[in-house]
Amino acid sequence: MKILYDHQAFTVQDVGGVSRYYRALLDHASPDVHSHVPVVVSNNVYLQDRRHTNHSAFFPGQSFRGRFSFMWKLNRLACRRALRRGSYDVFHPTLIDDPYFMHEVEDKPMVITIHDLIPVLFTEQYPQTDVALIGRIAQRANQIIAVSEHTRTDILRLLPVSPERVTVVPHGYTPSPPPRTLLPEGYLLYVGTRSGYKNFDCLLQALAQLVRRPGLQAQRLVCAGGGRATEAEQDRLQELGLTQHVQFMGLVQEAELAGLYRGAAAFVFPSLYEGFGFPILEAFAQKCPVVLSNASCFPETAQDAALYFDPHQPADLAQQLHLLLLEPALRRQLQQLGTLRLADFTWAQTATRTRAVYRAAQDLPQPVLL
Structure with missing residues (x-):
């Protein structure tokens, strides 16, 4: 043929x-x-x-x-x-x-x-x-x-x-090159473009709630692959009190992206719509706990290997992240389930x-x- x-x-x-x-x-x-x-x-x-x-x-x-x-x-x-x-x-x-x-x-x-x-x-x-x-x-x-x-x-x-x-x-899933470490571990990770249906502001609002909660680790957000912060995003960060809590990495190579997944406390995907959600598999491969909106294809792709939140409720996302950051056993469980789910692709x-x-x-x- x-x-x-x-x-x-x-x-x-x-x-x-x-x-x-x-x-x-x-x-x-x-x-x-x-x-x-x-x-x-x-x-x-x-x-x-x-x-x-x-x-x-x-x-x-x-x-x-x-x-x-x-x-x-x-x-x-x-x-x-x-x-x-x-x-x-x-x-x-x-x-x-x-x-x-x-x-x-x-x-x-x-x-x-x-x-x-x-x-x-x-x-x-x-x-x-x-x-x-x-x-x-x-x-x-x-x-x-x-x-x-x-x-x-x-x-x-x-x-x-x-x-x-x-x-x-x-x-x-295509295995990535060996991870290359860029940052100290313990941050929240966002990957990709940030406009429109990507629902990035929901994540910012959730982070603004997290940084007011004492004793939590991973109160910073790293954004990879979507370009530098726009002027509107910089204004929004200032409005939410997040200027010192968000870092924009711009374009990164595959090994660097793998390293970012590997060092993250959680990968967060707040999008309102995706066709498949390939970054979910990338996170699974690096044993990175995954937190997803309960919209579109996400429950189908990740099944029980992720935590879910209402993408229209930043407080729901903040609560799921709070739970994940406070429970090492939950993080380990998600890592194990992610590895099992990745084998299906x-x-x-x-x-x-x-x-x-x-x-x-x-x-x-x-x-x-x-």
């Missing part, structure tokens, strides 16, 4: 969860699956070894990745040529941002992966999102992979597709289940576009 992946995730991301997902599918494919990725120019770190591509890098770290960049145009042209040659059994675009392939794929089977429907659910934060286009691409797909049951439910609720075309295939299993989806895409009749 020949699978054609396209360039999009590997063009727009130098590093990131989506392109890492596709690299894992390439690495763990069964012997009868032969994959092709027609990428001409890319700075993506997961393609650096060129095991699956024959591409060139171009000034790594520079911004040449936009939809109208020369990098995008060259790679899209290469993908169009591969689609027109037709020497593949299933086409799997790595993103659905650009509909260039809709007229090129013709009657060949197509599979798409939907990691989340955040741009559809939070349109005020993503005003450029073409919701109708997402619906047309989903409708054209022979099969859709959803990364969680929660995402599958949203797909069936929000997009014009039938249930038999949507299959849940969770992510696996392997890329080998993800690749095997994805192969079954490819087979189903070949067997199902061509979708009828409305």
Whole structure:
């Protein structure tokens, strides 16, 4: 079976969860699956070894990745040529941002992966999102992979597709490099961007309550990967009396991020919505206790290996953190449960289940576009 992946995730991301997902599918494919990725120019770190591509890098770290960049145009042209040659059994675009392939794929089977429907659910934060286009691409797909049951439910609720075309295939976990210590242990950790649905202010309000409670350790928060503090965030910290309690790390390398998880008293994920919640697995791998909002996919992903709170109630989060920080036995229990839960997520299993989806895409009749 020949699978054609396209360039999009590997063009727009130098590093990131989506392109890492596709690299894992390439690495763990069964012997009868032969994959092709027609990428001409890319700075993506997961393609650096060129095991699956024959591409060139171009000034790594520079911004040449936009939809109208020369990098995008060259790679899209290469993908169009591969689609027109037709020497593949299933086409799997790595993103659905650009509909260039809709007229090129013709009657060949197509599979798409939907990691989340955040741009559809939070349109005020993503005003450029073409919701109708997402619906047309989903409708054209022979099969859709959803990364969680929660995402599958949203797909069936929000997009014009039938249930038999949507299959849940969770992510696996890629072991990180050996942790590199950056800070003394004993802080709360937040990872990723902080705006909008990420609900970061709930965590700040909870922290403001914690710092007023005497005798507690870990009364500081470290934020990794989401950039430096904005002016609005600095004002908010001052308003809450947290200026000396929050540290912004900006971009960190994988080994450094692993070290931050390893040294944290707890990883906190207050988001209102996620498709899967991959940082949860990263925390589990470093034996970091996890505290999650009880929203979206989080209970499905972590199950009993985390503490949960109402994301609209900062006092609830503060209470859960207070409990965790005062109870060493609870922290050890969460570490053990996290290790057990992590074992349920392997890329080998993800690749095997994805192969079954490819087979189903070949067997199902061509979708009828409305």
